[in-house]
Every structure is written in C-alpha cells, then in structure tokens.
Amino acid sequence: QSALTQPPSASGSPGQSVTISCTGTSSDVGAYNYVSWYQQHPGKAPKLMISEVTKRPSGVPDRFSGSKSGNTASLTVSGLQAEDEADYYCSSYAGSNNFVVFGGGTKLTVL
Amino acid sequence: QVQLQESGPGLVKPSETLSLTCAVSGYSISSGYYWGWIRQPPGKGLEWIASIYHSGTTYYNPSLKSRVTISVDTSKDQFSLRLSSVTAADTAMYYCARLYGGEYADYWGQGTLVTVSS
Numbered sequence: 001q002s003a004l005t006q007p008p009s010a011s012g013s014p015g016q017s018v019t020i021s022c023t024g025t026s027s028d029v030g031a032y033n034y035v036s037w038y039q040q041h042p043g044k045a046p047k048l049m050i051s052e053v054t055k056r057p058s059g060v061p062d063r064f065s066g067s068k069s070g071n072t073a074s075l076t077v078s079g080l081q082a083e084d085e086a087d088y089y090c091s092s093y094a095g096s097n098n099f100v101v102f103g104g105g106t107k108l109t110v111l
Numbered sequence: 112q113v114q115l116q117e118s119g120p121g122l123v124k125p126s127e128t129l130s131l132t133c134a135v136s137g138y139s140i141s142s143g144y145y146w147g148w149i150r151q152p153p154g155k156g157l158e159w160i161a162s163i164y165h166s167g168t169t170y171y172n173p174s175l176k177s178r179v180t181i182s183v184d185t186s187k188d189q190f191s192l193r194l195s196s197v198t199a200a201d202t203a204m205y206y207c208a209r210l211y212g213g214e215y216a217d218y219w220g221q222g223t224l225v226t227v228s229s
Contacts, residue, residue: 021162030126032214034212036214036215039188045219046157047219048215048217051211051214052215089157091157093213093215096170098149099169100162100214102159103155103156104156105156105157
C-alpha cells in the first residue's frame with residue numbers, strides 16, 4: 001500500500017480539464033510544501049512536472065498546475081491533449097526518516 | 112545537461128545481493144545535491160529506496176533499511192546501490208535520480224530492469 005493515496009484512474013476529453021488528487025497525512029503532504037508530480041509514459045522514466053506544490057520546471061506547459069489544501073494535493077491538467085495520456089505520480093517529502101513517499105499513481109486517459 | 116546512467120546485472124539469484132551503479136555526467140556530484148535510487152515493480156508504482164548527500168550522509172526507506180546500502184564515489188561521479196537477500200519481490204525497474212534538496216527528482220536515468228530469479 002502506497003503512502004500517498006491517488007485515484008487509480010482519471011479521464012477527460014480533449015480540451016477539457018481534469019484534476020488528480022493526492023492525499024497524505026500531517027506528517028508528509030500536510031507538513032511540507034514539497035509535493036511534486038511526475039508524468040510517466042509507457043516504457044519511459046518519470047518526468048518531473050510540478051515541484052514544491054506549484055512550481056513548473058522549464059519546458060513544462062502551463063496547462064499543468066498544482067495546488068495543496070491541508071493533507072491533499074492536486075494536479076490539474078487544463079486543455080487536455082492526446083499526449084497528456086500517461087500515468088501520474090505524486091510524491092512528498094516526509095521528513096528525515098521517511099524522506100520521500102510516493103502515491104500509487106493515476107492513469108490519465110484522454111477520451 | 113545532467114545525465115544519469117544505471118548499470119549492473121539484469122538477473123540476480125534469490126538470496127544474493129543486487130548491486131547497481133549510477134554514472135553521472137554533465138554535473139559533478141561533489142558540487143552538491145542529493146542522489147538517490149527509486150524502483151518500480153512491473154505494472155506497479157514508484158518506491159523510493161535510498162538517498163545520499165554529496166557529503167556521504169545517507170537516508171533509507173525504513174521498509175528496506177536493513178538490506179540496503181547506498182554509497183557515493185565523488186572522484187568517479189557515480190553512486191551505487193546494494194540490496195541484500197533479494198527475493199522475487201525485488202524484481203523491478205531501478206532508476207537513479209538527482210534529488211533537488213532531497214525532496215524531488217529533477218533528473219532521472221533511463222532505468223535498468225533487475226529480475227530476481229534462479
């Protein structure tokens with residue numbers, strides 16, 4: 001069982017918006033503003049899409065945005081495109097003992 | 112451009128020790144950052160294994176701590192993972208990564224599949 005809880009699947013039509021949640025605890029997501037999101041296409045390594053809850057690395061489209069409220073973080077993909085279809089994983093810093101914890105992943109399908 | 116490349120045996124026998132090395136190019140490990148290993152069993156999610164600071168300070172996943180050793184060789188710009196007493200449950204794609212501030216992985220290797228089987 002993963003430390004962070006994500007829905008196993010999400011979907012939307014091209015052009016629509018979809019939001020993926022990531023629920024942790026007061027020891028990880030709720031304690032630190034170090035939630036990140038990764039996109040993983042089949043057979044590829046994960047790619048950083050969001051860091052520190054809301055920051056987009058260079059090259060990531062502004063259609064991707066992150067937020068956090070309490071122990072739950074969210075990734076929103078606006079203006080869905082076919083290439084957004086992938087698995088998405090959240091992670092959070094969890095202190096010096098647990099360090100980094102991941103969610104179980106969400107498969108995003110573009111209908 | 113920072114690049115990471117994993118290397119090591121693709122097949123390990125049960126009860127033996129898995130050993131992997133990650134070679135870093137485009138950046139000097141001694142300059143800073145945390146460096147870590149993350150794995151992904153076939154068809155499953157990601158699991159952080161261990162991280163090491165460039166100075167040598169180590170951090171381990173509590174669930175794997177008794178079997179894992181991470182080390183760094185700054186002279187060769189590489190870091191390594193050893194996982195002892197492996198079982199079939201350790202079969203996974205193993206990724207090495209640079210961890211910004213220790214909190215998120217901004218650069219990843221392409222991954223290396225390790226299968227535990229006799």
